[in-house]
Structures are given as C-alpha cells and as structure tokens.
Amino acid sequence: MSGTGGGAARGARIRVLIADDHPVVRQGLRTYLGIQDDIEVVGEAADGVEAVSMAERLEPDIVLMDLKMPGAGGLSALTELRARGVASRVLVLTSVTERGHVLPAVQAGAAGYLYKDVDPGALVQAIRAVHDGHVLFAPDAAEAVLGADPAGGDGRHDDRGLAALTDREREVLVQIARGRSNREIARVLAVSEKTVKTHVSNLLMKLGVQDRTQAALHAVRHGLVAD
Numbered sequence: 344m345s346g347t348g349g350g351a352a353r354g355a356r357i358r359v360l361i362a363d364d365h366p367v368v369r370q371g372l373r374t375y376l377g378i379q380d381d382i383e384v385v386g387e388a389a390d391g392v393e394a395v396s397m398a399e400r401l402e403p404d405i406v407l408m409d410l411k412m413p414g415a416g417g418l419s420a421l422t423e424l425r426a427r428g429v430a431s432r433v434l435v436l437t438s439v440t441e442r443g444h445v446l447p448a449v450q451a452g453a454a455g456y457l458y459k460d461v462d463p464g465a466l467v468q469a470i471r472a473v474h475d476g477h478v479l480f481a482p483d484a485a486e487a488v489l490g491a492d493p494a495g496g497d498g499r500h501d502d503r504g505l506a507a508l509t510d511r512e513r514e515v516l517v518q519i520a521r522g523r524s525n526r527e528i529a530r531v532l533a534v535s536e537k538t539v540k541t542h543v544s545n546l547l548m549k550l551g552v553q554d555r556t557q558a559a560l561h562a563v564r565h566g567l568v569a570d
Contacts, residue, residue: 355381356381356382356383357381357382357383357404357405357470357471357474358383358401358402358403358404358405359376359382359383359384359385359403359404359405359406359407359470360384360385360386360387360388360394360397360398360401360403360405360406360407360431361373361376361384361386361387361388361407362387362389362390362391362393362394362407362408362409362412362417362420363388363389363407363409363412363436364389364390364409364412364413365409366389368409368459369387369389372384372407373387375463375467376467376470379467381471382467382470385401385403386401386403389412390412390413390414390416391412391414391415391416391417391419391420391423392414392415392420394406394408394417394420394424395415395420395423395424395427395429398424398429398431399427399429402429402431403431404431404432404474405432405433405434405470405473405474406424406431406432406433406434407434407436407470408420408421408433408434408435408436408437408453409435409436409437409438410435410437410439410444410448411437411438411439417435417437417448418444418447418448418451421433421448421451421452421453422451422452424452425451425452432454432455432473432474433452433453433454433455434453434454434455434456434457434469434470434473434479435448435453435455435456435457436457436458436459436461436466437456437457437458437459438458438459440458440483442483442484442486442487443487445480445484445487446487449556449557450553450554454473454477454478454479454556455472455473455478455479455480456480456481456484457469457479457480457481457484458481458483458484461481475522476521476522476523477520477521477522477559478520478522478556478559478560478563480560485560485563485564504549504550504551504561505550505561505565507549508546508549508550511532511542512542512545512546512549513546513567514532515528515532515539515542515543515546516546516550516558516561516562516567517562517567518531518532519543519555519558519559519562520558520559520562520563520567522559525539525540525543543555543558546558
C-alpha cells in the first residue's frame with residue numbers, strides 16, 4: 344500500500360538509513376519504506392561500523408538500527424554516534440526480546456525501540472513520530488525502561504511521582520514528550536529557559552527517572568500525551 348501523508352512537511356522527505364546484517368531484511372524494509380510518499384531510504388549498512396560511517400556521511404534523519412550484527416553491533420554504534428555528535432535519531436528495530444537490552448539502548452541514545460514483528464504500517468508511523476521528536480517504544484520495551492514489571496517493585500511509584508508534580512511541571516513533562524527542547528518549551532509556556540531547566544530537574548527527581556527520554560515514556564504510558 345502507498346503512504347498516506349505523515350510527519351514530514353510537504354515537499355520534505357524523511358531520510359532513513361537501514362542498519363541490519365540480513366540482506367533480506369534490508370531489502371524488505373527498503374521496498375516497503377520506498378513506497379511511502381514521505382520517506383526516502385538513503386542507504387543500507389550491514390554492521391555497526393558501517394552504520395556509523397554512513398550516518399556521518401549521509402546525515403539521515405532516522406537510523407533504523409538492528410542490535411545484533413557481526414562485529415560492532417547496534418549498541419556500540421549507538422554509543423559511537425552519540426560520541427561523534429551525529430544528529431540522526433535512532434529507532435532500534437530488533438528481534439532481541441530480552442528486556443535487559445532495552446535500557447542500555449535508551450541510555451546510549453535510542454529514541455525508539457521496536458521489535459521486528461511490528462506491523463509494517465505501525466513501523467512507518469513510528470518513523471514519522473520519532474522524526475517529529477517523539478519517543479516511541481513497544482509496550483514491553485517501555486515497561487523495561489520504566490522498571491514497571493512485577494519483579495521490579497510495586498509499580499505504583501509512577502503514579503505517586505506524577506501526583507507530586509505541580510501543574511507547571513506537568514505541562515513541561517507534556518512538552519518533553521512532544522519532543523520539544525528547553526528553549527522551545529520556554530517559548531510555548533512563555534517562561535525563561537532557566538525556569539524550564541529548573542522544572543525539568545524537579546520533575547525528573549519526582550518521577551525517579553534519569554533523563555528526558557524516560558520522562559517522555561512516563562508521560563506517554565500514563566496517557567498525558569494524545570497522539
């Protein structure tokens with residue numbers, strides 16, 4: 344089926360680099376993504392080293408990153424992309440279902456985490472959402488990041504953290520989940536950037552999370568952000 348519009352502005356296309364060691368996977372992704380009106384596949388990488396090199400050279404908007412690849416895998420590539428200041432947003436697309444892989448990927452800079460059994464249409468929507476600055480995780484992956492599985496604790500801590508937020512902190516949290524920077528949030532809420540930084544620090548502490556990505560996942564998981 345063909346694309347039905349999406350997150351990219353009219354005339355602009357979301358430039359995607361596919362990093363996966365299986366040629367059949369790369370070809371399938373290229374074929375499907377290639378028929379979307381707003382997506383352009385700009386390259387294919389077979390391992391982490393090649394993914395980093397191509398991302399630096401091609402400057403894609405999105406890197407679709409497998410985790411398990413020969414030599415340097417996806418996690419190493421994520422770490423290297425961040426170290427080199429590559430601006431591309433990384434959407435992990437993996438068959439690895441162990442939850443222990445999720446948090447390291449997020450900490451290394453992944454903006455999304457999906458499994459290869461994802462519906463093709465949902466993958467396209469995920470690419471658009473991540474391109475627009477959102478974070479998007481498969482439910483199991485989100486649970487892993489938030490530490491909300493039954494073995495991890497009482498699971499009600501999240502609600503207590505949200506309840507502790509002031510109205511302004513909640514507004515800032517919603518803006519974080521929409522992918523906005525501190526400067527953009529300051530403009531939207533008509534406050535200083537310094538004030539926003541203070542709110543961000545406070546809400547991270549109250550929610551018991553380490554960074555903006557985890558805070559955004561919190562907001563999405565608790566329904567604070569509408570699609």
